Amino acid sequence: MTAQTETKPRKPGLGILKSLLLMLPISLLSFLFLTGGPPGGDPLRFIAGIVTWLALNTLFFLMLYTGKTYRYRLVLFVALALTLIITFAASILSTRGSLALTEADILQGKTPFCHLVIPTIIIPALFTRTIIFPGSLLTGFAPIASMLVIWAGATLALGRGWCSWLCFYGGLDEGCSRILKKPVIKSIDRRWTYLPWAVLLGVALLSAATLSPAYCEWLCPFKAVTEAAAITSTLILIQTVIFVTLFVGLVVVLPILTRRRTQCALFCPLGPLQSLANKINVFDVRIDPEKCSRCKLCMRSCPTLSLDEASLESGRTLMTCTKCGQCVDACPRKAISFHIKGTKVGIGANVARVLFLYPTFIFFSAFGGGIIASAILNVLKLVTTGRMY
Amino acid sequence: MQKLKGILGYTWAALLIPLVVATLFGMGDWMELLVSSTGLTVSPWFSGDVVARTVAHAGYETRIHRPVFRALIGERREGFVQVDWGPLEALPAQVDEEVDFDGDGQADFRVVLDTASGRATLTPLTEYALGLAGAYRLDDAWAVRAALKNPRR
Numbered sequence: 001m002t003a004q005t006e007t008k009p010r011k012p013g014l015g016i017l018k019s020l021l022l023m024l025p026i027s028l029l030s031f032l033f034l035t036g037g038p039p040g041g042d043p044l045r046f047i048a049g050i051v052t053w054l055a056l057n058t059l060f061f062l063m064l065y066t067g068k069t070y071r072y073r074l075v076l077f078v079a080l081a082l083t084l085i086i087t088f089a090a091s092i093l094s095t096r097g098s099l100a101l102t103e104a105d106i107l108q109g110k111t112p113f114c115h116l117v118i119p120t121i122i123i124p125a126l127f128t129r130t131i132i133f134p135g136s137l138l139t140g141f142a143p144i145a146s147m148l149v150i151w152a153g154a155t156l157a158l159g160r161g162w163c164s165w166l167c168f169y170g171g172l173d174e175g176c177s178r179i180l181k182k183p184v185i186k187s188i189d190r191r192w193t194y195l196p197w198a199v200l201l202g203v204a205l206l207s208a209a210t211l212s213p214a215y216c217e218w219l220c221p222f223k224a225v226t227e228a229a230a231i232t233s234t235l236i237l238i239q240t241v242i243f244v245t246l247f248v249g250l251v252v253v254l255p256i257l258t259r260r261r262t263q264c265a266l267f268c269p270l271g272p273l274q275s276l277a278n279k280i281n282v283f284d285v286r287i288d289p290e291k292c293s294r295c296k297l298c299m300r301s302c303p304t305l306s307l308d309e310a311s312l313e314s315g316r317t318l319m320t321c322t323k324c325g326q327c328v329d330a331c332p333r334k335a336i337s338f339h340i341k342g343t344k345v346g347i348g349a350n351v352a353r354v355l356f357l358y359p360t361f362i363f364f365s366a367f368g369g370g371i372i373a374s375a376i377l378n379v380l381k382l383v384t385t386g387r388m389y
Numbered sequence: 390m391q392k393l394k395g396i397l398g399y400t401w402a403a404l405l406i407p408l409v410v411a412t413l414f415g416m417g418d419w420m421e422l423l424v425s426s427t428g429l430t431v432s433p434w435f436s437g438d439v440v441a442r443t444v445a446h447a448g449y450e451t452r453i454h455r456p457v458f459r460a461l462i463g464e465r466r467e468g469f470v471q472v473d474w475g476p477l478e479a480l481p482a483q484v485d486e487e488v489d490f491d492g493d494g495q496a497d498f499r500v501v502l503d504t505a506s507g508r509a510t511l512t513p514l515t516e517y518a519l520g521l522a523g524a525y526r527l528d529d530a531w532a533v534r535a536a537l538k539n540p541r542r
Contacts, residue, residue, distance in 0.1 A: 029410070104525040107471075107532060109431055127461050129428050134435035137424050144431070145420035153412030157405045208461050211434055282401045342398030344391070355402040359409040366413045 013067030014350065022354060023061050030056055030365035034373050044384065048377035052369050055079075060361055064354070069325025069338075074174065077164065080368045081171025083375030086388075088112070088226050090378040091141040094389035100230035106134040112142035115151050115167065116222070119200050119269045120207035120215050132211050150367055157359040159281025160274035163264055163304075164322035165360050166367055169222045173263045177255035177303060184257040192266045193305050193320065200269040215269055221246035265304040265320065275319045283356045284339050285323055287315045288346045291335035298327035298336055315345060323356065433457040437471035437532070442492060448479035452530075456490055458539045466542050469522050472500065475530030480504045484531070487514065491540065500533055509533050 014022065034056075035049035059072040066072075092099055096110055105111060113135040124132045131137070135144045154162050163170055199219070206214040216223070218239060224247035229236045246267075254262040264271060278284070287298070292312055299307045306321040317327075328336045337349035338356050378388040412419065423429070430436070437454045444451040451474055458468035470490040474480055483503055487496035498518035502509045511521035511533070522534040 033413070103523060104527055104532075106435055107437060107525055108527055109436060124432070124461060125427075125429060128432070128459060130430050130432040130459070132432045132434070135431065137429065137431060138420055143420070145423050146416060148423060149412065149416060149419040153409060157409050211432060211459070211461060282398060282405070340395075340398040340402045342394035344395070351399075352402070355399070355405075359405045362406070362409045362413065 014064050016065060019061055019064035022064055023057060026060055026358070026361050026365065027053075027057050029362055030369060033366040034369050044380045045373075045377055048373045048380060051376055052373040055372075056361075056365055056369055060357070063357060067350075067353075068329050069353070069357075070329045073165065073325060074178065076364065076368065077171040078175040079171070079372055080168050080364075081175065083372045084168040085225055086375035086378050087371050090374070090388040092227060095141055098230075099227055101227050102230050109134055109136040110140065111135045111227075112140075113144040113147045114142065114169075114222075114226075115147055115162075116169070116220060116268065116270050117213050117216055118148070118151060119273055120203050120213045123204055123208040124211055127208070128211070130211075132207060133213050133216075150363075154363050154367075155274065155277045156281075157363065158323065158356075159278035159283065160271070160319075160321060161281070161283065161323040161356070161360060162274050162277075163268075163271060164324035166363055167264075167270075168368065168371060170261065170264050172222075172225070173251045173255040173261045174303060176252050177259050177261055179256050180259060183259040185254075188258060188260065188262075188266075188305060190305065190308065195266050196268055196271045199267060200272045203269050218242060219246065221249075221251050221263055221267075224248075259303075260305060261303040264322070265306075271320065274322075278319050278321065282341050283323060283352070284341060285317045285321050285328060285336060286339040286345045287312060287317070288335045288337070289313065289315045291333050291346070292331075293333055293335075295332065297330050297332065301326050301330045328353075433459060437534070440473075444486075449474060449476060449481075451486060451488075453488060453490060456537055458537075458541075464539055464542060466539050467519065468537050468539060469534045470537055471532055471534050473527065473530040473532045474502070474504075475527070477504075477526075477529050477531070480531065488535070490535070490537065491517075497537075498535055500535070502531055502533060504531055507531065511535055 030053055034053045035046055056076070059076055063069055063072045089099060092112070096105055101111060111134045113133055117133055121131050121133060124130060131144055133144060137144050154166050158165060203215040203219065219242065221243060223243040228240050228243060231237050231240055250263040250267055289312070294312055303324060303326055304320055304322050306318045307327060308318065311317055323338070328338060337346060338353040339345060339349070340352045340355065343352065382388045434457060438457050439455055440452045441455040442453045444453070451472060454471040456468055456470040458464040472488055474484050482505060483501065485501045487499045489495060490497050495515065497515045499512040499514060500509060502524065507524050507526055509521055509524035511518070513519065517538045517540050519536040519538055522536045525532045
């Protein structure tokens with residue numbers, strides 16, 4: 001007869017006092033980021049900042065107190081993606097007067113820059129010292145340099161965590177992936193996970209050859225909900241049809257049917273770059289093989305297909321892990337945890353998680369929080385003045 | 390060794406917090422530093438490149454940009470030159486001007502631009518001018534892009 005030893009799962013959350021104390025620095029920093037200090041100028045702006053600040057800090061507190069990451073992150077992440085659409089539309093309308101991108105806008109550098117362009121600009125920037133994007137380097141809405149600085153800092157701090165905490169598009173397919181309780185399509189052939197590498201290679205080479213951002217011009221699904229060129233030719237019509245088809249397919253339908261982030265896991269060309277950044281990032285998610293019962297709940301729940309059978313044996317997630325916390329929360333034996341490289345797996349898991357959440361939330365407060373606060377401001381302005389901007 | 394790796398891991402993780410704060414609070418400075426230290430500019434295929442010469446008229450001016458032929462390595466066989474007329478309120482109803490894009494003293498093409506409708510015609514005067522690539526109403530100028538054959542290729 002063999003005695004089965006049952007490891008008692010660790011208590012995931014922190015106490016109220018500890019959670020409040022740990023929340024304090026984030027509260028102060030986020031207050032500065034979101035309100036710009038004490039009330040002064042625009043009261044509506046201050047109200048929008050305070051509402052965002054309260055929401056962010058409540059969710060951060062709940063993350064600390066309950067020990068659950070994914071469900072609260074999901075709320076923030078979806079809110080970020082939805083409010084981006086409002087903020088984007090209002091900013092574009094105020095600067096350009098129309099959502100449709102014209103050739104004159106392109107000549108004048110009035111296109112907002114986003115992180116999905118980054119894989120396409122690297123080779124031309126190295127060879128020609130130019131950015132192949134019709135935006136502005138330092139001025140206007142979403143200038144190129146600001147996005148590059150934020151992306152570089154966040155990538156250094158979070159690796160592919162960018163994709164689950166700061167990407168302002170990811171919440172759209174993640175939100176859709178939560179609509180059904182159970183997936184209709186239960187399995188995705190793992191070979192599809194190589195597709196983003198092919199997309200990356202294709203758009204990087206095509207962009208270098210043509211000196212134009214091929215992904216933006218031909219493949220970006222999010223053009224369907226942000227901006228697209230005014231349809232003045234058959235070519236632009238074809239491009240628009242591609243954008244809408246990819247959006248409906250990859251961001252809406254497939255996430256609903258599979259309960260996975262299909263655009264992020266199977267298509268986005270920035271994903272592979274962030275995966276490489278995971279290699280040098282200090283944070284990762286690890287599995288304690290001794291605690292793991294091989295129930296595979298983590299594999300089934302991972303939104304980006306970043307766990308496989310080999311992961312359970314090796315105790316390591318795949319390099320595509322976005323550190324969303326879904327597997328950490330889902331594991332019934334608490335065998336999965338946030339981890340700092342170089343430290344022992346499972347030891348000090350709460351410390352590792354808090355050290356990961358801190359830079360993540362500071363970034364989110366300033367970057368994502370700013371987007372959410374702007375959207376709330378736009379709505380408040382619409383209600384009080386009849387104009388969004 | 391394991392202990393040292395652990396200490397280094399925690400130290401690096403903790404250092405990320407001030408790094409993130411510095412990134413965000415110093416955003417403007419980092420942006421300036423990025424642009425000045427790398428010398429990055431927006432691709433001339435979009436911006437039209439810098440203004441190379443200006444021709445003054447009564448109340449308005451013609452700005453002839455540097456021709457754009459840049460390729461990833463070297464130059465392309467074909468490119469364009471952008472010519473702007475502004476400010477808008479000072480422009481005559483029709484601009485009719487011969488443009489010497491390479492500054493060799495010989496006009497390369499003639500542009501006739503209706504400043505009310507934006508209708509433009511371009512007549513090549515040398516073998517290097519290929520035709521009209523587009524006419525665009527900017528915030529305070531009309532711009533025309535003339536397709537060019539690269540004289541150096």
